[in-house]
Amino acid sequence: MPHDGGTTYQPGARLAPFHLRRVSALVQGHHPDHGVDVFERLRCVDGGNIVFPPFDRAAMRTAVEAEIEQLAAAPVVIGGDHSITLPILRALAKRHGQMAIVHFDAHLDLSGADVWGDDYHHGTPIRHIIDEGLVEPGQLYQIGIRGPRGTANDDLLARSGGHTLVSAEAVAERSPKRICAELRERIGTRPVYITFDIDAIDPAFAPGTGTPVPGGITSREALGLLRGLAGLDVRGADLVEVCPPLDHADITSHLGANLVWEMLALMAVRVER
Numbered sequence: 001m002p003h004d005g006g007t008t009y010q011p012g013a014r015l016a017p018f019h020l021r022r023v024s025a026l027v028q029g030h031h032p033d034h035g036v037d038v039f040e041r042l043r044c045v046d047g048g049n050i051v052f053p054p055f056d057r058a059a060m061r062t063a064v065e066a067e068i069e070q071l072a073a074a075p076v077v078i079g080g081d082h083s084i085t086l087p088i089l090r091a092l093a094k095r096h097g098q099m100a101i102v103h104f105d106a107h108l109d110l111s112g113a114d115v116w117g118d119d120y121h122h123g124t125p126i127r128h129i130i131d132e133g134l135v136e137p138g139q140l141y142q143i144g145i146r147g148p149r150g151t152a153n154d155d156l157l158a159r160s161g162g163h164t165l166v167s168a169e170a171v172a173e174r175s176p177k178r179i180c181a182e183l184r185e186r187i188g189t190r191p192v193y194i195t196f197d198i199d200a201i202d203p204a205f206a207p208g209t210g211t212p213v214p215g216g217i218t219s220r221e222a223l224g225l226l227r228g229l230a231g232l233d234v235r236g237a238d239l240v241e242v243c244p245p246l247d248h249a250d251i252t253s254h255l256g257a258n259l260v261w262e263m264l265a266l267m268a269v270r271v272e273r
């Protein structure tokens with residue numbers, strides 16, 4: 001979904017699908033940890049770009065929701081900025097009802113129209129997802145959160161729904177393995193959606209993103225956190241906010257392609273069960 005009309009700072013995420021396709025030539029099939037060949041296990045296809053006018057965000061939401069709704073398969077979507085996640089979840093909720101959502105990000109993405117006078121920019125999707133009841137109460141897990149907040153109320157809002165915050169620091173302190181063990185326990189057999197904002201990862205490992213925040217998780221922790229979700233009933237995922245014009249030597253695109261592969265691997269493991 002080559003859309004970055006919801007970007008508040010540095011644009012360019014609309015180019016991510018093109019660059020992730022290019023570097024995905026280096027991604028192979030066999031997953032040594034899960035012991036499966038992802039592309040033998042899954043019937044996997046590049047569905048191409050969803051088409052919408054790049055300057056019309058309402059048209060983007062309509063096109064994305066319609067496209068996801070008519071898919072028989074579980075989607076793994078490459079953004080685009082984080083505003084693409086709302087129409088994906090609107091479509092998936094029609095199929096699965098309320099889902100558990102694992103949200104990787106530096107930011108809470110709970111802003112509303114009070115920021116920038118706009119209710120659909122890339123800092124708002126999680127607020128809409130809560131307000132529209134697309135996530136089951138108590139089943140939102142936000143991982144990698146850090147840095148300055150707008151107000152002291154920002155975290156209260158997230159916690160008031162019984163949602164769980166795991167800061168970037170907590171990932172380092174507790175380890176991906178222990179965090180994932182807790183997530184698997186608490187999510188159980190619920191349908192799961194994973195939304196992965198690349199800025200959850202430290203700008204040292206992922207410089208190609210529009211709103212970087214220092215002090216993030218490492219690329220190794222990020223890959224381990226996805227791997228550790230194996231066994232959950234993952235019904236969809238996205239990777240957003242990769243911004244190739246700000247990247248160096250494709251560092252961020254390569255990481256993005258590997259994160260997408262880990263998401264596909266989770267679906268391959270799910271199919272096996």
Ligand SMILES: [Mn+2]
Binds near residue numbers: 105107109122123197
């Ligand atoms: Mn985000």
